[in-house]
Amino acid sequence: MGAIYVMWLRQLKRYGRSPARIVASLGQPLLFFVALGFGLGRVFQAAGAGNYLDFLAPGIMAMSIIFTSVFSGMDLIWDRQFGFLKETLVAPVSRVAIMFGRVLGGSTTSTLQGVLVLLLSIALGFRPEHWWGVIAAIGAGLSLAFLFAAFGLLLGTLMRDMQGYPLVMNFVVMPMFFLSGAVFPLDRVASAMRLLAMIDPLTYGVDALRRLLTGSAQFSLLTDLSVTIALSLVLLLLAARSFSRMQV
Amino acid sequence: MSAVIEVEHLCKRFGDVMAVKDVTVSVEAGDIFAFLGPNGAGKSTTIKMLTTILRPSSGRMRVNGFDPVTQSYAVRRSFGIVFQDSSLDEDLTAFENMEFHAILYGVGKAERRQRIHTLLDFVELYDRRDSLVREFSGGMKRRLEIARGLLHEPKIIFLDEPTLGLDPQTRNHMWSYLQDLNARQGTTVFFTTHYMEEAERIARHIAIIDHGAIVAMGTAEELCAQTSSQSLEQAFLALTGHDIREEAGGGLERMRNLRKAWRR
Ligand SMILES: Nc1ncnc2c1ncn2[C@@H]1O[C@H](COP(=O)(O)OP(=O)(O)OP(=O)(O)O)[C@@H](O)[C@H]1O
Ligand SMILES: [Mg+2]
Numbered sequence: 001m002g003a004i005y006v007m008w009l010r011q012l013k014r015y016g017r018s019p020a021r022i023v024a025s026l027g028q029p030l031l032f033f034v035a036l037g038f039g040l041g042r043v044f045q046a047a048g049a050g051n052y053l054d055f056l057a058p059g060i061m062a063m064s065i066i067f068t069s070v071f072s073g074m075d076l077i078w079d080r081q082f083g084f085l086k087e088t089l090v091a092p093v094s095r096v097a098i099m100f101g102r103v104l105g106g107s108t109t110s111t112l113q114g115v116l117v118l119l120l121s122i123a124l125g126f127r128p129e130h131w132w133g134v135i136a137a138i139g140a141g142l143s144l145a146f147l148f149a150a151f152g153l154l155l156g157t158l159m160r161d162m163q164g165y166p167l168v169m170n171f172v173v174m175p176m177f178f179l180s181g182a183v184f185p186l187d188r189v190a191s192a193m194r195l196l197a198m199i200d201p202l203t204y205g206v207d208a209l210r211r212l213l214t215g216s217a218q219f220s221l222l223t224d225l226s227v228t229i230a231l232s233l234v235l236l237l238l239a240a241r242s243f244s245r246m247q248v
Numbered sequence: 249m250s251a252v253i254e255v256e257h258l259c260k261r262f263g264d265v266m267a268v269k270d271v272t273v274s275v276e277a278g279d280i281f282a283f284l285g286p287n288g289a290g291k292s293t294t295i296k297m298l299t300t301i302l303r304p305s306s307g308r309m310r311v312n313g314f315d316p317v318t319q320s321y322a323v324r325r326s327f328g329i330v331f332q333d334s335s336l337d338e339d340l341t342a343f344e345n346m347e348f349h350a351i352l353y354g355v356g357k358a359e360r361r362q363r364i365h366t367l368l369d370f371v372e373l374y375d376r377r378d379s380l381v382r383e384f385s386g387g388m389k390r391r392l393e394i395a396r397g398l399l400h401e402p403k404i405i406f407l408d409e410p411t412l413g414l415d416p417q418t419r420n421h422m423w424s425y426l427q428d429l430n431a432r433q434g435t436t437v438f439f440t441t442h443y444m445e446e447a448e449r450i451a452r453h454i455a456i457i458d459h460g461a462i463v464a465m466g467t468a469e470e471l472c473a474q475t476s477s478q479s480l481e482q483a484f485l486a487l488t489g490h491d492i493r494e495e496a497g498g499g500l501e502r503m504r505n506l507r508k509a510w511r512r
Contacts, residue, residue, distance in 0.1 A: 002351040010348060014339045017380075079337075086335040089301045091352040092324035247302045 003093040004101035011072065011105025015112070022113070029064045029117045032056075033124055036183060049185060057121035058137070058209035059182030065114040065141050066148040066202060070173055072106030073152020073239075077162055086248055095244040096237070103153055103236055107145035114141045118213075129215045137212040143228045144205035148173075150235035157242040176202045186218065201231050251310075252277040252404060252436050253298065258307030260293050260460075267293040269460040271307070275453070278434040280427070282441065282451035284484060287493045290460040291440045292332050295408050298438075299329050312403055328402035330394055330410045332440075336381050342368065342392050343377040346399060353400035367395040370425065371418070386413050394422055398429070405429075407439040411446065423450050444481035454480070458488045 015022070037053050044052035079085040088098055115138060118128075128134050155168055179193070180202035186194055197203045208224035211217035217224075253275040260268040268290040275281045285291050296302035298311055300320040309316050312326035336345050346368065350360040368374040371391035381389060390413050397405065405426070411419045427450070429435045441447055447454060448468045456464045456471070464471055464487050468480050477483040 002354060006348045006351045010337065010340065010344075013344065017339060082338060083331070083334040084337045086301060086331055087337075087349070088352075090299055090324055090327075090329055092321065092354075093352060094321075248296060 001097075003091065003097040004104065007088075007098055007101025008105040008108065011075075011102065011109055015109040022116070025064070025068060025113060026116060026120060028067070029060050029120060032060050032063065032183075033121065037124065053121070053124065053126050054214050055185065055210075056183060057118070057126040058213045059180075059206055060121065061114050061117045061137075061141065061213075062144060062180070062182055062202065062206045062209055063177055064117040065110050065145045066173060066177065066205075067169075068110035068113045069106055069145045069148035070152035070155075070168065071165075072110055073103070073149045073154070074156045074159070074162070074165060074168075075106070076102070076153060076156030077159055077165075080248075081161070085246075089246060089248065096240040099150075099153060099236060099240040099243055103146055103149045103239070106149035106152070107142055110145040110149065111138060111142045114138075114145070128213045133212045133215075137209050140205070140208040140212055140225065140228075143225060143232065144202075144209070147201060147205065147228050147232040147235065150232055150239055154235055154239040154242060157239060157246055176200050179203070180206045181218070182206045201227060204228055250277055251275060252279075252312055253281075253438065254308075254310040255294070255298070256308040258294065258297065258309060259305045260290070260297060260302065261305045266460050268297070268304075271457065271460070271462055273455050273462060273465065275436060275438060277436055278430065280430055280437040280439075280450060280452045282439055282447040282454045283457065284440065284442075284444070284447055284454060285457035286488050289457045289488075289493075291457060292408055294457070295329070295406050295438075295440070299327060299406060300324055326402060327404040327406055328397050328400055329406040330397035330408065332408040332412070334389060334393065336389060336393060336396075338382040339380065341378050341380055342373050342384070345381060345392060346377075346396055349396050349399055355400055363399055367398055370421070371395045387415065387418070390414055391418060398425070401429070401433065402435070404436040404438065407437065409440050409442065411441060411443065419446070426450075444479070444484055448480040456484065456487050463487050 033056065037056055041052040044050070044055070049055070076085065079088070091098065118134070122128070155164070179197050179200045181197055182202070186197050186203070204219065204224040204227040207217050207219050208221055208228070211221055211224070251274040255271055255273045258268055258271040259266065271290070271294060283291050283294070293302065297304045298309060298316055300316045300323050303317060311323045314322040314326065316323045340348070343364065346364045347360065350364065355363065365374065368377055371394060373388060373392055373395065376384070376388070381392065384392065394410055397407070410422065414422070423446070426437055430437055452467065454466065454468060454471060455462055464474065466474070471480060471483045472478065475483040475486040477486055
């Protein structure tokens with residue numbers, strides 16, 4: 001219990017102490033809103049698909065959550081380089097507890113980041129369907145954050161330095177993002193791409209956010225959350241196992 | 249008396265380098281034991297294996313009766329360690345580093361405050377407890393690291409060059425604290441150092457390791473007698489030779505430069 005709390009609190013404190021990073025990481029979502037929202041909005045509407053900003057807002061919120069989550073997990077690499085990793089490796093507590101605390105900390109901060117992006121989208125004109133949906137969406141955002149923080153952490157245990165980070169972003173996270181239906185509706189794409197979207201776990205996270213924020217979705221909320229949570233737990237256990245095999 | 253650390257035929261290979269080859273030592277419970285050797289001799293590697301964070305290539309170990317490879321959890325409950333290089337979180341304050349450690353090691357809340365206060369006072373960092381570690385000098389970080397290592401009062405304490413970069417006041421202070429802990433609670437102290445007079449003064453037993461293998465063992469007097477030396481430093485040099493080691497762990501580059509400067 002103590003280990004989970006400590007590892008969680010640590011992530012939060014570190015997050016709170018870098019306000020510059022918090023502001024900087026709003027840049028990318030803003031860019032997406034401007035470039036896509038205002039750039040493609042007309043086309044989207046002309047095609048009869050409705051208000052693009054409404055469609056896009058949950059997708060961009062998901063984007064910001066997963067990017068910061070993956071990054072938070074890969075924080076482990078910095079810990080390795082700066083030495084703090086050793087302190088956690090010799091601690092007489094369960095490896096699962098340490099990993100769980102880390103994942104929880106990373107997902108809390110990236111959910112906060114997601115909330116900031118949601119506020120940004122509201123400032124830009126997005127209107128969530130219900131206010132209670134916003135609360136529920138934050139919960140769904142947390143489960144999505146958990147999934148990707150566990151994924152980032154698993155990668156962090158496997159990599160020695162940050163050199164692999166762009167590789168992960170460009171060849172795993174970005175494709176997942178674009179295939180997930182975050183920026184365009186999946187009901188109009190070719191069936192091969194639809195199939196890829198179905199096996200992309202992010203699809204379900206985006207779908208849940210969109211349902212809760214706008215009321216329209218592809219799958220049931222139960223499907224969305226079951227996929228996300230089940231996969232999260234698998235990744236968490238894999239990360240804990242990999243962590244327990246780590247050496248310095 | 250029984251052995252609290254037992255090592256038999258321990259080997260560790262990194263690619264072509266045999267960092268530790270066939271090391272056999274045992275440390276009695278309640279001993280103050282110095283593990284000495286030139287740079288790159290294999291001291292840190294041995295400590296890492298004993299403290300569960302590196303797997304040996306072969307050999308057998310027992311720490312507090314448990315095997316670091318297969319019973320790592322029980323072993324981790326038995327020791328505290330001050331690593332050779334930093335293991336602090338520089339984005340946290342001194343106090344937070346201490347507190348997080350105490351929670352990880354299950355030190356109760358009331359006791360925690362008390363001990364953190366005492367130890368931060370002891371290393372003269374109490375006034376700086378709310379500063380980020382990033383803002384500390386090298387010696388201050390080292391002092392914090394030592395204070396943190398002493399926080400949970402383990403049965404065995406490993407110190408890998410704890411006094412590196414510390415001023416003489418702090419060094420003396422630290423050793424008397426450890427000697428006191430050893431006398432009061434029978435804590436076993438296992439340390440490495442490059443200051444021979446320190447080892448001579450503090451350690452009850454000494455092992456000297458060179459090129460991954462143990463070359464001598466005994467009390468300081470025994471080692472001196474064995475090499476007909478006046479001091480441990482002379483004995484050390486007699487046992488390990490005078491040439492500078494290429495395979496220095498961290499300061500390889502520095503050693504090379506030193507060597508170049510010498511030749512010029
Ligand atoms: N992770 C590693 N990968 C490859 N070689 C390593 C690794 N760690 C240590 N070595 C090698 O193992 C040997 C022993 O290193 P070790 O750090 O144990 O020395 P040491 O006795 O602690 O030296 P020092 O006094 O410089 O701290 C050295 O030759 C070193 O280069
Ligand atoms: Mg060393």
